[in-house]
Amino acid sequence: MSTTAATLPMQRVPLALKLAFTAFMAVMVPFYWITYGPTNFLYFCDVAMFFTLVAVWTESPLLASMPAVGLIVPQAxxxxxxxxxxxxxxxxxxxxxxxxxxxxxxxxxxxxxxxxLPFVLVFLIARLGYDRRALLYWTLLAWALIAVCRLFMPAPPPDPAHPNVPVNINYVYGFGDAAAQTWMPGWAWLALLCIGLPLLVFLPTHVVLQRWKGGDRR
Incomplete structure (x- = not known):
């Protein structure tokens, strides 16, 4: 092995995955923008795709860990x-x-x-390791997205004049897009999301990933 080759950093994410993921995003992003509008990218899953795109190229454990802790369970x-x-x-x-x-x-x-996506994220964690800061950072991001979607994005039902415009983004009005949930006050539903997601979804995923590939990262 040459000295130059020996000093080059080992590529932990295969180039084929980087190119395939980038190609998919190059098709998905403009199609979603034209068809559904820019607010569609406020969904947790779409935000996770952008984080993952950057993670596959930078090979950043933190940028891979954030969508992993937030999305592996929901996507499963x-x-x-x-x-x-x-x-x-x-x-x-x-x-x-x-x-x-x-x-x-x-x-x-x-x-x-x-x-x-969940399988890609598991693969990235296996290759890059898990950064335990992901739990805090993704929770803060999720809270910010929930606040924006509740305060500024449209409630269900969809506008018949613009049926493709997303409503009830990230389920801030309930689980259905036909109408807002009515079995509890709106503030209680938001509190349930803001508390339930970190405790019941993010934290258990964090514990599993930390034990599996946590390493010594802070």
Whole structure:
């Protein structure tokens, strides 16, 4: 091995993954921007895709860990709901749109990233390690996104004149886009999101990832 080759840093994320992920984003971002508008990128999953894009190129453990701690569990639930919907017994019906013939197949194909993103994130953590600061940083980011979506983004139902404009982004009005939830006050629902997500989703994921690939990072 030459001296030059020996001093080059080892690439921990394969170039093929970097190029494939970038190519997917190069198609998805303009399509979503034109079809749904820029507010679509306030969804947790879309924000996670941008973090992951930067992470695959910079090989930053923190930038990979933040979407991992926030999205692995929700996207795993998406995968389960998709499979159960496919066999006719949906869990939450959150993937019903994937079987709607009224939505172009191309658009549904782009949404398939929900199915493979958690596996990409697990792979990145395996290669890069887990940065435990991700729990705090992703929680703060999630709270900021929830606040923005509740204060400034439209509530359900969708506007018939603009049916593609996202409503109820990040479920700040309830689990359905047809109407806001009515079984508790709006402030209580937001409190449930802001407390429940970190405690029931982010923290358990953090504990597992920290024990698996936490290393000594602060």
């Amino acid at each position: 639930v998406w995968c389960l709901d998709f499979f159960l919907s496919w066999i006719g017994v949906p869990l939450l019906s959150m993937t019903a749109y994937m079987f709607d013939p009224g939505i172009p197949l191309f658009a549904r194909g782009l949404s398939s990233f929900h199915a493979w």
